Amino acid sequence: MSHRFLRVLLFAIPLSGATAPKELRFTIAGDPLTFDPLQVSESNSETVRYLTAGVLIRINRVTDQPEPELAESWQVTEGGRSLTFHLRAGLKFSDGSPLTAADVGRTITRALDPKEASPAGDTIRTAEGNPEIRVASSRDITLRYKSPRPGLDRLFDAIGIAPTLTSQKRGTFAPSAGPFFVAEYRPGVSVRLQRNPYYWKRDPEGNPLPVLGFIRLDVQQNRDLELARFLRGELQIINRLDPDSFDRVSKERPEAARDLGASLDSEFLWFNQSPSRSLPEWKRKWFTSSAFRHAVSRAIHRDDIVRIAFRGHAHPAAGPISTANRFWFNTSLRPVVADLPEALRLLASDGFTLRQGVLHDRGGHAVEFSLITNSLSRPRENTAKLIQEDLKKIGIRVNLVTLEFSSLLERISKSLDYEACLLGFSNVDPDPLEEKNVWLSSGAQHPWWPSQKSPATAWEARIDELELKQATAGSREARKRACDEIQRIVVDQEPVIYLVNPDYLCAIAPSLRGVKPTVAPPQLLWNIESLRLE
Amino acid sequence: MKSTARKLALAILLAVALCALFAPQIAPFPYDQQFRDAPHAAPGGRFLMGTDDIGRDRLSRLLYATRVSLLLAPSAALVSVLLALLISIPGASRWRASAHAISGLTSICLSLPWLFLFIILRAELPLNTAPLASALLTFGLMGIAGWAWPARVFTASIREIRQSGWILQARAAGLRGWRIALVHGWPHLRQIAAAQFRILVPAYILSEASLGLLGLGVADPLPSWGNLLQELQHPDTVRSNPWVLAPLGLLITVMVCLESLQASGKAAV
Numbered sequence: 001m002s003h004r005f006l007r008v009l010l011f012a013i014p015l016s017g018a019t020a021p022k023e024l025r026f027t028i029a030g031d032p033l034t035f036d037p038l039q040v041s042e043s044n045s046e047t048v049r050y051l052t053a054g055v056l057i058r059i060n061r062v063t064d065q066p067e068p069e070l071a072e073s074w075q076v077t078e079g080g081r082s083l084t085f086h087l088r089a090g091l092k093f094s095d096g097s098p099l100t101a102a103d104v105g106r107t108i109t110r111a112l113d114p115k116e117a118s119p120a121g122d123t124i125r126t127a128e129g130n131p132e133i134r135v136a137s138s139r140d141i142t143l144r145y146k147s148p149r150p151g152l153d154r155l156f157d158a159i160g161i162a163p164t165l166t167s168q169k170r171g172t173f174a175p176s177a178g179p180f181f182v183a184e185y186r187p188g189v190s191v192r193l194q195r196n197p198y199y200w201k202r203d204p205e206g207n208p209l210p211v212l213g214f215i216r217l218d219v220q221q222n223r224d225l226e227l228a229r230f231l232r233g234e235l236q237i238i239n240r241l242d243p244d245s246f247d248r249v250s251k252e253r254p255e256a257a258r259d260l261g262a263s264l265d266s267e268f269l270w271f272n273q274s275p276s277r278s279l280p281e282w283k284r285k286w287f288t289s290s291a292f293r294h295a296v297s298r299a300i301h302r303d304d305i306v307r308i309a310f311r312g313h314a315h316p317a318a319g320p321i322s323t324a325n326r327f328w329f330n331t332s333l334r335p336v337v338a339d340l341p342e343a344l345r346l347l348a349s350d351g352f353t354l355r356q357g358v359l360h361d362r363g364g365h366a367v368e369f370s371l372i373t374n375s376l377s378r379p380r381e382n383t384a385k386l387i388q389e390d391l392k393k394i395g396i397r398v399n400l401v402t403l404e405f406s407s408l409l410e411r412i413s414k415s416l417d418y419e420a421c422l423l424g425f426s427n428v429d430p431d432p433l434e435e436k437n438v439w440l441s442s443g444a445q446h447p448w449w450p451s452q453k454s455p456a457t458a459w460e461a462r463i464d465e466l467e468l469k470q471a472t473a474g475s476r477e478a479r480k481r482a483c484d485e486i487q488r489i490v491v492d493q494e495p496v497i498y499l500v501n502p503d504y505l506c507a508i509a510p511s512l513r514g515v516k517p518t519v520a521p522p523q524l525l526w527n528i529e530s531l532r533l534e
Numbered sequence: 535m536k537s538t539a540r541k542l543a544l545a546i547l548l549a550v551a552l553c554a555l556f557a558p559q560i561a562p563f564p565y566d567q568q569f570r571d572a573p574h575a576a577p578g579g580r581f582l583m584g585t586d587d588i589g590r591d592r593l594s595r596l597l598y599a600t601r602v603s604l605l606l607a608p609s610a611a612l613v614s615v616l617l618a619l620l621i622s623i624p625g626a627s628r629w630r631a632s633a634h635a636i637s638g639l640t641s642i643c644l645s646l647p648w649l650f651l652f653i654i655l656r657a658e659l660p661l662n663t664a665p666l667a668s669a670l671l672t673f674g675l676m677g678i679a680g681w682a683w684p685a686r687v688f689t690a691s692i693r694e695i696r697q698s699g700w701i702l703q704a705r706a707a708g709l710r711g712w713r714i715a716l717v718h719g720w721p722h723l724r725q726i727a728a729a730q731f732r733i734l735v736p737a738y739i740l741s742e743a744s745l746g747l748l749g750l751g752v753a754d755p756l757p758s759w760g761n762l763l764q765e766l767q768h769p770d771t772v773r774s775n776p777w778v779l780a781p782l783g784l785l786i787t788v789m790v791c792l793e794s795l796q797a798s799g800k801a802a803v
Contacts, residue, residue, distance in 0.1 A: 224769070244770050301570075308573045308588055370661035375747040378768070382587050385754055389568050401661050403749040407653055418661060 022533040024212050024512065026237045027220035027229075032191060035173055035182055037160025038111045038118040044219075050522050051193055051215060053160025054093075054177025056085050056104065057153055061518040061526040064327060064430065066153055070099065070161060070177060070200070080148030085156075087139040092198035093163050095175035101141040105133050107161045108143070123155050150473055151431060179210040179529040191217045201529055210529035211514075230256075230507055236533065237515075237524050238507040243311040243379060246505040256507045262315040262324040263504035263519045264427035267305075267383060269371065269420055270496040273456070274449040276416040282365050283419060287448075291350035293494040297336050298343040299394045300387055305500050309382035313505055317498035319487045324501065324519045325430045328480065330487040343394050359395030368397040372411065373422040375402040383499065384422050413450060421447075424502070428521050432483050433471060439486060440467050448495045459489050543791035550788060554601040561594035566755035576775060583777040586765070590755075592777055599757035599781060603739055604788070606673040606758075611734035613677030615684055615727050622688035626696070636689070643682035649748075656749045665756035672750045676738050684730040691726050695719050728796055736789055739763075759785055 032045040037053035040046050056071040068074075071085040091099040111121035112130045124131070124143075131143040145152075161177055173182040176196065183194035193215040201209040218235075220226050227245050229235050231252055241249065241257075250257040271287035272279055279287075286292045302316035316335035321328050344354065351362040359367040373384050381402060388398040398420075403411070411418045428434075437443040441455040441464055455461035463486055470482040490496065504519045514530045517523055525531075553560060562582075569575070569589035577584040583592035625636030655675070663671070695701060696719075704714050742760035745751040752758035759781040765771050772778050 244768060248770050304570050308570060368662065372661065372749075375749075378587070381754075385588050386568070386570075388755070389566075399662050399664070400754050401749045402747065403656070404653070404747060407657065407749070410657075415657075417657075 023214040093175040094181035262501040295346040557597040603759040610677035614680040617681035618684035626692035
């Protein structure tokens with residue numbers, strides 16, 4: 001009799017499980033290197049941090065406006081020098097312990113501690129040193145800088161508030177104040193996140209958030225396997241698809257394929273303008289001539305790159321900032337349209353002559369250069385082949401060399417032993433301040449001539465000035481004006497020839513509801529607390 | 535039966551060789567012409583085997599690739615086998631010092647991290663290399679660097695042959711060293727050398743495809759079986775156009791024909 005009762009009970013359990021919290025599954029490309037929100041320096045840890053760490057302010061990825069999170073309100077005062085947060089009442093970490101302004105203060109102090117070498121701390125530190133931190137009450141905290149700090153409040157979107165570190169039991173993880181907490185980690189296999197029962201947020205009906213019970217992030221490096229698992233229904237999202245995989249999803253599960261239009265990323269090429277010993281003087285003359293660079297730019301058919309190399313999933317680029325970056329993009333810029341007669345006219349004006357299909361410079365040298373790019377990126381390799389053919393039409397011979405990534409980096413950043421390079425830039429932050437290292441002539445990542453002692457040209461000196469202005473101007477509008485002028489100079493001089501902005505392609509299973517995809521990372525997960533599985 | 539197989543193998547090899555030789559006359563289009571209005575075109579009237587990612591005619595590229603690969607890969611394999619033979623003769627000698635030295639050299643060569651050496655080599659080579667020069671350089675390097683495996687096999691085989699009963703018999707009959715080597719040793723070693731050659735040819739064709747990732751190999755737009763085979767990394771391409779497999783089919787056919795020719799030759803001996 002008791003056995004029969006037990007059997008009935010066992011059969012009943014799965015039925016009651018129909019209402020149990022559901023598990024969202026997707027993949028990350030590698031093991032997260034840390035679960036400490038202040039030590040995050042790579043994308044896998046960044047994903048875990050976003051889903052678990054509580055932050056004072058969250059940037060709404062659709063409106064690009066900061067919204068209150070753990071901080072109920074905040075004020076920027078003293079002309080951008082001071083920032084005061086007022087926390088919500090009754091905040092708790094995922095283990096039920098209270099979260100107060102003292103925890104916020106300790107987190108920021110730890111982030112700024114040089115011994116911690118925290119990447120998060122680097123973003124809130126200034127050249128003048130650390131801000132003064134004052135905890136006024138259990139719910140109020142003020143940070144005070146010596147001089148104005150532009151966009152100060154927005155930086156706190158990436159500062160995860162951590163509890164006071166106590167000795168952790170082996171196999172357990174620090175509690176968090178975000179929508180989820182780390183429940184299980186199997187190195188090389190998966191990270192399992194569990195719903196934080198103490199998360200502060202409620203939906204409009206007053207129901208506690210997040211809706212999902214668990215999230216499983218499978219460690220999966222192989223993108224083909226990720227795609228196969230998605231098509232089998234084992235995963236609910238693929239965060240990023242290449243054009244080939246996107247077309248396959250479109251064929252096999254058309255309802256899941258999503259092309260969000262131009263992403264924040266860009267594909268571009270540039271010529272080495274540095275006084276590198278490996279570069280003959282006559283070639284350096286070509287590369288430092290803006291007429292030569294404009295001619296090359298006008299000979300390239302960007303529409304063909306979009307249509308053929310990216311299978312229609314890209315947009316011609318108009319400049320250094322993608323059109324998808326609505327606030328910062330200079331709307332007066334337009335993509336360069338291919339114009340062979342104009343390209344030849346520009347070359348002729350700079351002393352180049354076309355003889356029997358081969359372009360020669362004033363000194364009689366045939367124009368030929370090598371174009372390096374990284375292997376294993378099919379759209380990029382195809383882009384290089386299309387450029388090779390386009391430039392052949394104006395008499396330029398291009399020798400394509402695909403290199404593995406570390407060799408390519410070594411050449412473009414250290415040995416400077418290259419002539420031209422085709423590469424892409426994955427932008428994670430819409431704010432152009434993040435690209436300061438690229439545009440400052442002294443920057444280590446200044447593509448065409450890194451780490452210059454003083455700007456080589458007047459227009460580079462002007463970009464340096466504007467970058468400084470952009471980094472110190474108090475208002476967002478003043479920064480935008482400086483940013484617009486930088487974009488205009490880059491397009492007028494073309495030290496970097498912008499080609500296309502690849503589209504943001506992703507896959508979302510129809511069973512996952514509430515997703516509001518955006519091109520700003522984390523594109524599909526930014527409103528994770530509202531996502532639900534049906 | 536054997537002679538039919540031999541004739542068939544010969545006919546196929548001849549056809550492939552002729553196609554490669556007369557590629558410029560047979561190919562419907564230049565191998566580097568991009569038909570931008572027809573990327574990924576399906577096989578049909580205008581393009582018999584369809585077009586690749588950027589609209590180049592697959593048939594024309596295959597014909598030129600056959601020319602490049604069938605000329606360069608066997609040449610590189612021949613260089614490796616000849617080098618291996620030259621090195622393995624003193625390696626199999628009775629002088630312990632030379633045998634140890636050659637054995638040590640072979641072991642060092644086999645244990646070298648070739649991938650990293652090729653990366654270093656690429657860093658030292660000029661970037662402005664014409665596609666044909668890059669192809670010659672790559673196959674030349676493979677030919678020179680690839681002697682160690684066959685040398686180890688040859689050394690062991692020479693030792694075995696020297697200790698065999700029939701060589702002892704020949705020696706007992708009063709035959710001189712060089713005569714024993716040429717008349718009795720070489721026919722046996724030749725079979726092993728031919729087998730090594732057949733192993734190296736496809737290995738070099740595939741290695742050339744991998745070296746392409748390091749900036750070596752046959753550079754675009756020049757086609758080779760190796761760089762055409764790189765497309766097999768993308769399963770979707772194979773699904774949409776099975777002609778992507780044509781270089782692989784051709785490679786297997788050529789190797790099977792060579793094997794069949796050698797087998798029938800052996801039977802005739």
